[in-house]
Amino acid sequence: HLEDLVKGRSVCVLVEDHTRDEPHWDLLNAISPRLRDANRVQFIVTTGSHEVEHPGNHEIVSLIKRAAEDAGLRNYRVKIHDCQDPDLVDFGKTSRGTPIVVSAAAANHDVYVALADMKAHYFAGYSNALKDFLPGICAFESIEANHAMALDENSTFGKHPYHPDPDRRNNPLADDMREALEIITKEATVFTLSVISAGDKIVWTDAGQLEPVISRGIEVLDETASFTVKQVPRIVVSPGGYPQDKSLYHAQRGLELTKNAVKDGGEVLFLAECRDGVAPETAIKNFYDKLTAPIQEVLQSIGEQYHLYEHKAYKFADLLLRLSSIKMYTELDEDTVQRAHLEKIADPQKVIEEWIQDDPDVQILILDKANKLAVYSE
DSSP: OHHHHHTTSEEEEEEEOTTSOSOHHHHHHHHGGGGTTOSEEEEEEEOTTSOSSOHHHHHHHHHHHHHHHHTTOOSEEEEEOOTTOSOEEEEEEOTTOOEEEEEGGGSSOSEEEEEEEOEEETTTEEEOGGGGTTTTTBOHHHHHHHHGGGGSTTSSTTOOTTOSSGGGOOOHHHHHHHHHHHHHHTTSEEEEEEEEEETTEEEEEEEESHHHHHHHHHHHHHHHSEEEEOOEEEEEEOOOSTTTTSSHHHHHHHHHHHGGGEEEEEEEEEEOOOTTOSSOGGGIIIIIIHHTSOHHHHHHHOOSSOOTTHHHHHHHHHHHHHSSEEEEESSSOHHHHHHTTOEEOSOHHHHHHHHHHHOTTOOEEEEOSGGGOEEEEO
16 A cells, blocks of 8 residues: 555655646545655656646646645645756666666655556657656756667557567667666655546556556557558548647657558648647757758758757658658648648648549548557558
8 A cells, every 4th residue: 555655754756747638636636645644745747858837837736736735745845847957866877878867856765656647659659657757857868868769660659668468578768768767766666656548537547566557558558549450541630639739749749659540652631739839949959940951851860969859850751751741730830830841721621622522432541639549550
């Protein structure tokens, strides 16, 4: 029982940030009353390299405080992680050479409680509690070194070191995350409360030690959110609304997770509002600006020295190269869309009608909530 694990000990609770549309309040409300006997509790919003001062993160801080006060926690603190924060602790390196540099507030606790929403992830295999540690509470340099492995073809959805199937465990990036967790937590007790959610509904939940919980969650995701389809020439992709399509940077995940559904030379109708623009400020240079170069140039420019977010430009360019077009229905202005080699359209229905007019027998696959799917081709 968690109550027994935390008694008289220092506890660090890792809470995912505003980019995860998970039931934050339900998770916090379930965990906080069980922390009453802890010596002290440090809550951390695990932003990784995401935006720190976002209204959504401050909303989560308010939820944490409310849950802690309701539960009668006496000695607790709340922090939003900042990967550029100078107050850091160096834990050395993983076997792959990733420096493990961690927020001082997250270092050296007796118990870690990771709250996590699980779904498919296009290079980490699956989003899960491991991500609360790396990238969640790590420094920029740690995240950059780990994410450089996103360019490895084995760093893809459907593969993870905790996968129940031994043949699907080879994901170097996710395995680097696993090693980082072990380095950061050392002799500490690590506990997770994990969920799989769909909108406001919780589809599955489990709690306990990380590896068995994550492994069981992967099994459920493979059963409920993974699809093998016959490739078609036209697909419609929606990441699933805000916050999944908050920017082009976030919405791209939906394209990556469903791209196996479309034939080479095919077309994609991409529905993504992007109310927060093309990307978080820190990612504009290495993601969006890089993507605006000629496609072949983008692919060739990802050389020896990887910079964080470049993998996103590379993967976008790689997809664009094999399609005839990506038509985008979005709030982004036309120039911004065109510079990224996409075509802004005003009426999605008109695109569908044109596709049918060109070929009355055309097969169109519609993929909603694409940021939480994993699509394989036959």
